[in-house]
Amino acid sequence: MVVEIGLGTALGAIGAGVAVGMACLGSGIGQGIAAAGSVGAVAEDPDMFARGLIFTALPETQAIYGFLIAILLLVFSGIMGGGAGLSVTAGLVAIGAGSAVGFAGLGSGMGQGITASSAAGAVVEDPDMFARGIIFTAISETQAIYGFLIAILLLVFGGIL
Amino acid sequence: MVDSITTIITTLGFPSVEAFIAALFLVLAVVAVIVVVSTIKPVLNMFPYTYPNARVRARTGRLFTEKEFSEIVEAENIEEIKNYLRGVPDYAKYIDQYPLEKALDSQLAESYDLIARITPDNSKEVFNFLLKKWDIRNIKSIIIAKQANLNLNETLNLIVPFGALTDKLDSLIEADNVTEVINGLEGTEYPKILEDVISTYNETGLLLPLESALDKYLLENLLRSAATPEDDNTSLLHNYIGTMVDVANIKIILRAKTYNLKYDDIESYMISDGYQIREWKLKELMEAEDVASVISSLEGTSYAPMLSDAMTEYTETRSMSSFEKALDNHVFNTAKTISLKNQFGIGPMIGFLNKKEREIRNLKTIARGKREEGFSPSMIKEMLI
Numbered sequence: 331m332v333v334e335i336g337l338g339t340a341l342g343a344i345g346a347g348v349a350v351g352m353a354c355l356g357s358g359i360g361q362g363i364a365a366a367g368s369v370g371a372v373a374e375d376p377d378m379f380a381r382g383l384i385f386t387a388l389p390e391t392q393a394i395y396g397f398l399i400a401i402l403l404l405v406f407s408g409i410m411g412g413g414a415g416l417s418v419t420a421g422l423v424a425i426g427a428g429s430a431v432g433f434a435g436l437g438s439g440m441g442q443g444i445t446a447s448s449a450a451g452a453v454v455e456d457p458d459m460f461a462r463g464i465i466f467t468a469i470s471e472t473q474a475i476y477g478f479l480i481a482i483l484l485l486v487f488g489g490i491l
Numbered sequence: 492m493v494d495s496i497t498t499i500i501t502t503l504g505f506p507s508v509e510a511f512i513a514a515l516f517l518v519l520a521v522v523a524v525i526v527v528v529s530t531i532k533p534v535l536n537m538f539p540y541t542y543p544n545a546r547v548r549a550r551t552g553r554l555f556t557e558k559e560f561s562e563i564v565e566a567e568n569i570e571e572i573k574n575y576l577r578g579v580p581d582y583a584k585y586i587d588q589y590p591l592e593k594a595l596d597s598q599l600a601e602s603y604d605l606i607a608r609i610t611p612d613n614s615k616e617v618f619n620f621l622l623k624k625w626d627i628r629n630i631k632s633i634i635i636a637k638q639a640n641l642n643l644n645e646t647l648n649l650i651v652p653f654g655a656l657t658d659k660l661d662s663l664i665e666a667d668n669v670t671e672v673i674n675g676l677e678g679t680e681y682p683k684i685l686e687d688v689i690s691t692y693n694e695t696g697l698l699l700p701l702e703s704a705l706d707k708y709l710l711e712n713l714l715r716s717a718a719t720p721e722d723d724n725t726s727l728l729h730n731y732i733g734t735m736v737d738v739a740n741i742k743i744i745l746r747a748k749t750y751n752l753k754y755d756d757i758e759s760y761m762i763s764d765g766y767q768i769r770e771w772k773l774k775e776l777m778e779a780e781d782v783a784s785v786i787s788s789l790e791g792t793s794y795a796p797m798l799s800d801a802m803t804e805y806t807e808t809r810s811m812s813s814f815e816k817a818l819d820n821h822v823f824n825t826a827k828t829i830s831l832k833n834q835f836g837i838g839p840m841i842g843f844l845n846k847k848e849r850e851i852r853n854l855k856t857i858a859r860g861k862r863e864e865g866f867s868p869s870m871i872k873e874m875l876i
Contacts, residue, residue, distance in 0.1 A: 337509060344516075355527070359534060363541050370545025370609075418508070436527065440534045444835065451545040451839075455552030 341421025342407030345428030346400040352432030353396025360389030360443025367447025371454035378454050385446040388467050392435035395478040399431045406490045423488030427481040434477020442470035537835040539611035546609060547843045553581060554850050564868045569861050590648050591858050599851045600625045600653035606840050614728055614837055617717045625654035627705045634669045638698055684708045703760045710736050710762045724837040727829045731841050733766020734825045738818045740765055745814050748782045767792045797821055849876055
C-alpha cells in the first residue's frame with residue numbers, strides 16, 4: 331500500500347532513520363569491540379564463552395531503543411498503518427526524538443562496547459570480576475536511557491503519540 | 492505565529508519554508524557527520540587491540556602471584572619445582588619435554604611468538620623483530636656449545652625451539668666448529684652481520700665479538716623498526732624499546748668503566764644511537780673517566796636519579812649488581828607505566844611481556860638456588876625481582 335507522504339511525514343521518516351541508524355551505528359561498533367575482546371578471552375579460556383556472550387550482548391540495547399522509537403515514528407507518522415500524516419512542526423519534533431535516541435545510542439553503545447571488552451579481559455584475568463564488570467558496563471547504559479526517555483517525552487508532548 | 496516565521500525565513504533569502512528546512516538539514520547533516528567521525532575515530536583506533544589485549548590479560552592473570560612464588564621457593568628440590576609447574580597448563584607442556592631452564596625459556600618464547608602473531612599490523616614489525624631474539628640466542632648457544640665441545644644432547648638442551656631458524660637448527664647443531672656454524676647460516680642475514688668480526692674471532696678465539704655483534708644487530712634494528720611511530724601506540728612502543736636500548740648501552744659503559752676501559756675499547760660494543768641517550772651523549776659517556784663521571788654525565792636524563800641512588804651501594808660493594816638492578820627496575824617501571832597509561836592500546840601487551848620476563852627470571856633464580864648448596868628459601872626470596 332503506497333501512502334501519500336507530506337513534508338511533515340517525510341520529516342518523521344527522517345527522524346525514524348536517524349533513530350535507528352545512529353543507535354545501530356553505536357551499538358554495532360560497541361558490540362564489535364565487545365565481541366573482539368570476548369573472542370580473545372574465549373581463545374584463552376573456553377569457559378568464558380557464556381560470560382563473553384553476555385558482555386557482547388549488552389551493547390545491543392541501544393539498537394533496540396532506536397528501533398522502538400523508529401517503529402513508533404513510522405506508525406504514528408502514518409507511514410505504517412495508514413493513519414493521518416504529521417504536520418511540519420510535528421515532523422521537526424520527530425527529528426528531535428530520533429536524534430535524541432540515535433545520538434545517545436551512538437555514544438552509549440560505543441562506550442559500553444569498550445567497557446564490555448575491557449570487562450571480558452578483566453574476567454578472564456580474574457573470574458571474580460564478573461559481577462563488577464557487569465556493573466561497570468551497565469553504567470554506560472544510562473545515556474541511552476536518557477535519550478530514549480526524552481524521545482518518548484518528545485513524541486508524547488509533541489503530539490505524535 | 493506561522494506567518495511571522497514565514498516572514499523571517501523570507502527575509503533571510505529563502506524562497507519557501509521547505510527550502511529553509513532543506514538548508515537547515517544540510518547544515519545539521521554536516522555537523523552530525525563531523526561529530527560522528529570525530530567520535531568514532533579514536534574508538535576505531537582501539538578496535539584492533541581489543542582481541543589481543545583480552546588474550547594477553549588472560550595470560551597476565553595466570554602469572555604467578557607473590558604467594559605462589561613463596562610456595563615455589565619452599566620447594567625441597569628441582570623435582571618439586573617441576574611438579575609444581577606441571578600443574579600450570581602454560582608450563583606443563585614443556586616441563587616433561589625439556590630440562591627445566593629450556594622449558595622456561597620455551598614458555599617465554601611462546602609468549603613472544605603469541606604477541607607477534609596477534610598484535611595489530613602497525614606494531615607487527617617491531618614484535619616480529621623482537622622474535623629474532625630467539626634466533627640470536629640459539630646461534631649464540633650453538634657457537635658457545637661448539638667452542639666448549641659440548642655433545643649433541645648437551646647442545647640441544649640449550650636450544651629454544653622458536654624463531655625463524657627452527658628448520659636450520661639441526662644442521663647447525665651438527666656443525667663441527669664455530670666457522671661451520673656461521674657457514675651454515677648462509678641464506679640468512681646473520682653471516683653478513685658476523686663477517687666483520689669473524690677475523691677477530693679467528694685471531695683471538697674469543698666469542699665475545701661474535702656475541703656482541705649479534706646483540707648489537709638485534710637492538711639497533713629493533714630501535715630502527717620502532718623509530719617512526721604512527722600513533723600513540725607505536726610511540727609508546729618506541730619509548731619501551733628505546734629504554735631497553737639505553738639501558739643496554741648504560742650497562743655496557745658502566746661495566747667497561749669498572750674495568751677502566753677506554754673509548755676505543757668500548758665503542759665497537761655500543762649500539763650507535765639510543766632513545767634518551769643519543770650518539771653525542773654516548774660518546775661523552777664512553778669518554779668519561781670512571782663510573783662516577785658516567786653517572787654525573789647522565790644528569791638530566793631519567794636514568795640519573797636511580798643510578799645516583801645505586802652509586803652508594805656500588806661504592807661499598809664495588810659490584811655492578813646495584814646498577815643492573817636499578818636499570819632493570821627502570822625498564823620494568825617503564826613497561827608498567829605504559830600498561831597503565833594505555834590500557835586500550837599496546838599497554839597490556841608490553842606490560843605482559845615484561846612481567847613474563849620477570850617471572851621466568853625469578854623461576855630460573857629459584858632453580859639455580861635449589862641446585863646450589865647453601866641457599867635457604869629466605870636467601871632465594873631476596874634474590875627475586
